[in-house]
Amino acid sequence: MNKILIVEDEMSIRSFLKINFERNNFIVIEAESGEEGIRKAKLEKPEIAILDVMLPGIDGFKVCKVLRGEFQSMGIIMLTARSQDMDKIMGLEFGADDYVVKPFNPSELILRVKALLRRMEPLENEKDNSIHSGPFKIDTYSQKVYKDNEEIDVTPREYLLMKIFVENEDKAFSRDELLDLVWGYNFVGDSKIVDVNIRRLRAKIENDPSNPTYIETIWGKGYRWRKS
Known part of the structure; x- marks a missing residue:
């Protein structure tokens, strides 16, 4: 089972995502602040991190930058409540792989996560590596x-x-x-x-x-x- 870290300060959104990802056979790790997210990422080493942009303390962009520096192979998806291009571009500049704008359909987010995981899988069946x-x-x-x-x-x-x-x-x-x-x-x-x-x-x-x-x-x- 794949581990996914959800860093989101709104408990209702975090709990909703936790339920949906667990239904899709993910091990969910929760954090409600940027500092807690970094600490749990280093401890649990999830394959995917979902980061809200607007977090108390360290914001999602800074968390993304820290995680990308620590874990080059980790998949990172940013959640933003704003649709401005600048938020999306900033997240990508800090090393995010993808972004989703709130409000979003949880099924779409799960599909994005699964697609990212597929692209991260080693291609073991290739003859020449x-x-x-x-x-x-x-x-x-x-x-x-x-x-x-x-x-x-x-x-x-x-x-x-x-x-x-x-x-x-x-x-x-x-x-x-x-x-x-x-x-x-x-x-x-x-x-x-x-x-x-x-x-x-x-x-x-x-x-x-x-x-x-x-x-x-x-x-x-x-x-x-x-x-x-």
Whole structure:
């Protein structure tokens, strides 16, 4: 059973989510503040964390930043009561994999969590567990990315973007295509989520992120991995 951490200060919402996730065979860990969420995450090591943005004390963005620094492979979904783009973008910049705007349907949130978990699963049935491109190696069994034999810390979404790009060198992908491949066909949200994750990935893999060598921007289309 997968562990999920719910960091939400409103008890009614937290209890409602707990019931729904337990019905779907999740082990639920609860926290009502950012500090408690960080402490329980370090103790319990859940696969997924759901973080409310507006928390007492440390807000959800700061919790996200701490958890991403501590657990690169943890799936993180932000809950926000506001629909402004800035909240969504801030969450993604701090390392979140996804966001859901309140009020939301719990079934949609559960589907988002399950889709994220599927994308986090090691692909054990692949014959060759590594993909190479220039100085990069992607280990598809451990879902790790290496540059010049040094591991790069990537989030689950960033790993998927790297894998898709390296497996399809020189292919131009539109934002909508990347949304479908990485976030799933049922994703409801702004395509800016692709740009934010590309920017984060460039900061990790490029020698000069402002002048990228590997992930090219194709104006009017999207992005392409430059063949080495």
